[in-house]
Amino acid sequence: MSAATYPNYSPGLEGVIGGISTISEIISETSSLVYRGYDVHDLASKGCFEETAHLLIYGHLPNQAELDALKKTLANEREVPEQVYTAMKQMPKNAHPMDLTKAGFVAYAPFDPDYAKPATDDAANVAKAIRILAKASTIVGNGHRIRQGLEPLKPKAEHTIAQNFLYLMSGQEPDAKTAHVLDSSLTLYAEHGYNASTFACRVTVSTLSDLFSGVASGIGTLRGPLHGGANEEAMRMLQEIGAPDKAEAWIHDALTNKKKIMGFGHREYKKRDPRAIYMTKVAKELSAEKGQTNWSEIADILEHVMETEKNIYPNVDFPAAYAYYVLGIPIDLYTPIFVIARVSGWSTHMIEQLRNNRLIRPNCIYEGPTSATWVPISER
Ligand SMILES: CC(C)(COP(=O)(O)OP(=O)(O)OC[C@H]1O[C@@H](n2cnc3c(N)ncnc32)[C@H](O)[C@@H]1OP(=O)(O)O)[C@@H](O)C(=O)NCCC(=O)NCCS
Structure with missing residues (x-):
């Protein structure tokens, strides 16, 4: 059902x-x-x-x-x-x-x-x-x-x-x-x-x-x-892509194969994650300052494709991942x-x-078997 x-x-x-x-x-x-x-x-x-x-x-x-x-x-x-x-x-x-x-x-x-x-x-x-x-x-x-x-x-x-x-x-x-x-x-x-x-x-x-x-x-x-755990997975994904010139093909391939792109999407935000907006600014400034723009360049390409093709935006874990990486x-x-x-x-x-406590205890719908008849263990 x-x-x-x-x-x-x-x-x-x-x-x-x-x-x-x-x-x-x-x-x-x-x-x-x-x-x-x-x-x-x-x-x-x-x-x-x-x-x-x-x-x-x-x-x-x-x-x-x-x-x-x-x-x-x-x-x-x-x-x-x-x-x-x-x-x-x-x-x-x-x-x-x-x-x-x-x-x-x-x-x-x-x-x-x-x-x-x-x-x-x-x-x-x-x-x-x-x-x-x-x-x-x-x-x-x-x-x-x-x-x-x-x-x-x-x-x-x-x-x-x-x-x-x-x-x-x-x-x-x-x-x-x-x-x-x-x-x-x-x-x-x-x-x-x-x-x-x-x-x-x-x-x-x-x-x-x-x-x-x-x-x-x-x-x-x-x-x-x-x-x-998405922030770790997002960084591993950026590492797997490796370079900006590989990003576009990688993301198209991933989407074709119905892969979940870590660091993107959110249950609550259907537009942009405000934390990601701020963290992206911080991460980009940091990357430029440290002369390590490889990850932010890959990130830009992934963000563009995800937005135009899926209407899905990065969440905070995405920019946090490469900011932390640049921080070592x-x-x-x-x-x-x-x-x-x-x-x-x-x-x-x-x-x-x-x-103001009340025990949290929701219900579930039972869909298992009904009317099972007990059989002695020696007969099962
Ligand atoms: C966060 C997340 C679990 C929210 O998911 P949700 O509200 O349960 O939404 P769903 O996973 O059902 O996704 C709804 C649709 O968007 C797609 N989608 C959502 N996030 C996606 C992503 N990161 N990559 C690709 N597609 C995604 C789903 O495939 C689904 O498409 P469909 O309807 O064609 O099957 C989901 O966006 C996700 O798995 N993101 C990656 C993990 C991540 O970054 N988590 C950190 C959140 S702060």
């Missing part, structure tokens, strides 16, 4: 309203995204990621004193217990950094000072959200060291979240441009309504489970190539970077869910 048989059924829950939220709004018709009323372009171009995280978690943009206080708390909470690194070191070297990141959070959870607090303890949840935010860049950055057989580094108090990740990842002080580009991308990746991973987080805590369990669900959900970030860290940003949105949603 097809979906059309059931008027109330929407495959993939497309168009289904899953809840009421005050966190962000996606306006498809105007290609805009606002976090608590603020245009994401303003947040990415005028503010820093920490301001956006404050806006999401506390509900308002911080004044200078509040931002200073948040940065101080983040610096104090950035380190993770040695046992977390010990647990991460047990993973095989081929473990994807998303699994390493998930393992890091799972190992950290029982060490959290509010671990035993009930799921509905709002103050504890906000405190956990800040610690999750503080530790994410450390877990990802030092996770990258661990898988290379290197010892974790001690985070520096004076670093921002973007700088902390870059410093731990490379062992070197990041330059201002690299930190700025990464910081802008973190703001763009921070929050996006009821996307799959956020919804998974909300489902998890709706059972009165805890924020750390929600983060584990979120990481697992984000990993897939139809969601966060290993490809399999692109989705973990998404985690560093999105933990702010996930935690905010989980807090919102728990402030």
Whole structure:
């Protein structure tokens, strides 16, 4: 039977309203995204990621004193217990950094000072959200060291979240441009309504489970190539194409063969993804500045063909992919970077869910066999 048989059924829950939220709004018709009323372009171009995280978690943009206080708390909470690194070191070297990141959070959870607090303890949840935010860049950055057989580094108090990740990842002080580009991308990746991973987080805590369990669900959900994993796949696709003069033939061939083009399309945006508009500008400027325009030239050709032939536009993962590549970030860290940003949105949603909780438990339509008759095992 097809979906059309059931008027109330929407495959993939497309168009289904899953809840009421005050966190962000996606306006498809105007290609805009606002976090608590603020245009994401303003947040990415005028503010820093920490301001956006404050806006999401506390509900308002911080004044200078509040931002200073948040940065101080983040610096104090950035380190993770040695046992977390010990647990991460047990993973095989081929473990994807998303699994390493998930393992890091799972190992950290029982060490959290509010671990035993009930799921509905709002103050504890906000405190956990800040610690999750503080530790994410450390877990990802030092996770990258661990898988290379290197010892974790001690985070520096004076670093921002973007700088902390870059410093731990490379062992070197990041330059201002690299930190700025990464910081802008973190703001763009921070929050996006009821996307799959956020919804998974909300489902998890709706059972009165805890924020750390929600983060584990979120990481697992984000990993897939139809969601966060698209930024890694997009870069691998650009590498496969290799050069601008190969791009046109490659994309026509891919479309003829009904291939999904990673980094293109979006369930919510039928026109342009506002995050992609901003990130493309950043990625192109960066590519020109660094004299590495190969990827942006290929990207232009793919975008043109996708728009004219399919009316499908790039999403944020497409320009983020080649921006990160030009910054020298290993490809399999692109989705973990998404985690560093999105933990702010996930935690905010989980807090919102728990402030007015109802167990999330939809129905399904049963189409399996009926009236089966029990047959003893010896006769089957
Ligand atoms: C994001 C995504 C899953 C949204 O998908 P969705 O709302 O379920 O829409 P569908 O996958 O059903 O696509 C609808 C149509 O557009 C086409 N389409 C959508 N995205 C496409 C893409 N990236 N490449 C080629 N065709 C695409 C589909 O083939 C389908 O065409 P059809 O009706 O002729 O079969 C989808 O666009 C996709 O897979 N994109 C690539 C992965 C990606 O970049 N994900 C990150 C999202 S931020």
